[in-house]
Amino acid sequence: MSSPFHGMDPYLEGSLWSSVQLALITQIAVQLSPRLRPRYIALLQKRFVTDMYDPDEELGIEVAREAEVTFPDVAIATKETGASKASSLTLDAPIRMQTVMPESVPTHTIEIRDVQKRRLVTAIEVLSPVNKRGEGRQEYLERRQRYLTSPTHLVEIDLLRGGHRVPMTEPLPRAAYFAFVSRAGRRPTAEVWPIKLESKLPSIPVPLLPGDDDLALNLQDALTTIYGQLNLDLGVDYSKPPELPLDPPEQEWANGRIREWQATIRT
Numbered sequence: 001m002s003s004p005f006h007g008m009d010p011y012l013e014g015s016l017w018s019s020v021q022l023a024l025i026t027q028i029a030v031q032l033s034p035r036l037r038p039r040y041i042a043l044l045q046k047r048f049v050t051d052m053y054d055p056d057e058e059l060g061i062e063v064a065r066e067a068e069v070t071f072p073d074v075a076i077a078t079k080e081t082g083a084s085k086a087s088s089l090t091l092d093a094p095i096r097m098q099t100v101m102p103e104s105v106p107t108h109t110i111e112i113r114d115v116q117k118r119r120l121v122t123a124i125e126v127l128s129p130v131n132k133r134g135e136g137r138q139e140y141l142e143r144r145q146r147y148l149t150s151p152t153h154l155v156e157i158d159l160l161r162g163g164h165r166v167p168m169t170e171p172l173p174r175a176a177y178f179a180f181v182s183r184a185g186r187r188p189t190a191e192v193w194p195i196k197l198e199s200k201l202p203s204i205p206v207p208l209l210p211g212d213d214d215l216a217l218n219l220q221d222a223l224t225t226i227y228g229q230l231n232l233d234l235g236v237d238y239s240k241p242p243e244l245p246l247d248p249p250e251q252e253w254a255n256g257r258i259r260e261w262q263a264t265i266r267t
Contacts, residue, residue, distance in 0.1 A: 001233045002224065004261035007200045008159050008177050009227070010254065011236045014243025017128065017160070018105075023226040025108050025126045031222055032206065035215050036112065040121065040208065043111045049139050051105040051130040105130045114209060121209055122153040124217075132163025141167070148187060153207040156180040157219065162244050168192075179204050179219065197250055238262075 003009045012020050029042040036042055110124035130136035144166070147154045156166055158178045165172055166180060168190075175194035181204060182190040193202050201223060205214035227233070238258045246254055 001228060001231065002261075003227050003233070004238065004258045005254075007195065007198065007220065008223065009232075009236075010161070010176075010197065010244065010246060010250075011238060011242045012232065013160050013162070016232065016235055019230065020226065020232070021126050021128050022106075022108055023230055024222055025110055025124070027222045027226050028124060028126070028217060029110050032110075032112070032215055032217065038115065039212070040112050040114055043113060045109045045111050046106055047109070048104045049107055049130050049136045051103045051134065051136045102135075105136065107131065112206070112208070120150075120152050122155060122206055123147055124155040124206070125157065127156065127158045127160060129160060129163055132158075132160065132165075137164060148182065151184045153184050154180075154182040155204070155206060155217075156182075159201075159223075160244075177201075181205060181207065183207050185210075197246075198253065 026044065029044060033042050105128070107128055107130060108126075111120055112122040112124070113120055125131070127140075131140040144154070144156075156179070158165065158180075161176050165178065169188070172178065172192070173194045176197040177195040179193040179195065179202060180190050184207075191205075193204060195201060201219035203216045203218045203220075206217050207214050238261075241251060242254075245251075
């Protein structure tokens with residue numbers, strides 16, 4: 001089953017993303033591996049990052065939302081019995097709310113290494129929410145800095161509208177999604193693909209060692225493949241807005257795509 005959307009599916013950006021991210025990065029490795037032989041190998045590296053989920057930061061809201069609640073007062077009552085006085089402290093019942101707790105979240109990276117010396121040639125990152133907020137973002141920026149100050153090429157794929165983008169010296173153009181290729185020999189200049197919500201995902205180059213041609217990475221093909229393999233249409237309720245809201249014009253466009261998709265299914 002194919003997605004209602006020709007490009008990135010915004011309905012995949014919520015609670016399904018951990019499964020989508022792992023499947024997508026695995027599919028990218030599968031797509032590249034036959035063409036990497038015999039000089040290179042693509043390895044998946046897993047690490048755990050501490051995440052402190054903050055809904056306000058996820059939506060890019062700088063001022064915290066506050067619910068209208070009535071705060072309980074503290075009352076002190078004194079009771080006399082005969083000649084003795086017994087003091088008792090009476091407290092009104094508090095409200096109970098859940099605090100944000102740290103969570104260890106797995107993230108995955110593709111490392112392309114040359115077979116002979118096992119040198120790290122290219123790192124491919126498909127960003128997760130944890131890479132774009134709080135302590136997880138700080139950890140990612142530190143790791144990213146190590147890539148950028150090394151001979152390693154860096155490919156970053158950001159298919160999430162929420163959270164912070166990777167830092168650039170100039171403002172990025174307005175777009176829903178981005179892909180970045182930072183070649184070791186051309187820094188600080190990077191190649192940037194702004195991706196509109198209604199556009200297909202691009203094919204981007206994966207640079208290798210000097211003397212070897214880039215490999216083309218077809219992001220749309222990788223996403224379409226895993227959407228069908230995982231039956232993601234069964235995990236999404238397209239009758240409701242996505243977990244990360246769209247602007248009204250974008251939602252109207254999305255609703256039109258979904259109606260066309262549903263009509264196709266019925267026929």
